[in-house]
Amino acid sequence: MDYLRVCLLILLVCLVGAHASEMPTFQGLCQLQGDWCTTNCQIAGGRDGLCNKVGLCICRPL
Numbered sequence: 001m002d003y004l005r006v007c008l009l010i011l012l013v014c015l016v017g018a019h020a021s022e023m024p025t026f027q028g029l030c031q032l033q034g035d036w037c038t039t040n041c042q043i044a045g046g047r048d049g050l051c052n053k054v055g056l057c058i059c060r061p062l
Helices: 002-020 036-043
Strands: 025-027 048-051 056-060
Touching (some): 025 036, 036 048, 036 056
């Protein structure tokens, strides 16, 4: 019974970790005037967005 609890706990931790990194990315927003990256990330449920060197908008989780 204890092994089952440990396995379920490990599975739960893996699922939470997998969903934590599923923030969306947007292409083409960093070239637009204004802060469209942060606006679209907030609409998608993130805190804000950052443009990387390639011009890809990466959302940060809440």
